[in-house]
Amino acid sequence: MTETTPARRGGRQLPTAEELRIWREFIETTAALSARLESRLQGDSSLSTGDYAVLLALSEAPDKAMRSSVLAAHIGWERSRLSHHLGRMERRGLIRRQECATVPRGAEVLLTAAGAEAFGKATFPHLRAIRELFVDALTPEQIVAAGEIAAALRARLATSGEG
Numbered sequence: 001m002t003e004t005t006p007a008r009r010g011g012r013q014l015p016t017a018e019e020l021r022i023w024r025e026f027i028e029t030t031a032a033l034s035a036r037l038e039s040r041l042q043g044d045s046s047l048s049t050g051d052y053a054v055l056l057a058l059s060e061a062p063d064k065a066m067r068s069s070v071l072a073a074h075i076g077w078e079r080s081r082l083s084h085h086l087g088r089m090e091r092r093g094l095i096r097r098q099e100c101a102t103v104p105r106g107a108e109v110l111l112t113a114a115g116a117e118a119f120g121k122a123t124f125p126h127l128r129a130i131r132e133l134f135v136d137a138l139t140p141e142q143i144v145a146a147g148e149i150a151a152a153l154r155a156r157l158a159t160s161g162e163g
Contacts, residue, residue, distance in 0.1 A: 033133060040129040045122035050085055052126065055094065055119035058111035065110040067100055094118055 015023065038049050047055070053075045058064055066074070072082040086109060089095045094115035100106035111119075135143065 044125035047122050068107045
């Protein structure tokens, strides 16, 4: 086996050296991009990307409210992680939790006025950072390709039960 000849294991082909190089570049770059966006968001607004994801989902929801289980699924978090995060956001006055009127033992998460204001103030700087760090670094064709790559990866994860 040479460096360019992929090995077979269990009937599946292992990645080539070039595929692994591209994979590592992809992972390292997305991690660096995420870290930079997180840092900029935190510096500009004192919100974490988790805060922003919750506030975005609630701002788009009917009546600015969602059941916590629906919110967890919507942002792709485990319910226990969301519960702890919501506790921190509630202490800061960004959201409010209340019993769900339609589901026994269900909780509903509501966007507060302070949360809506914080989200509104964070949005423009966050979108500007996305433009600067992601959009402006790519050609229009690369943007389309990035969308296609993301969709293909998400579809594979969904069919494998991991997305």
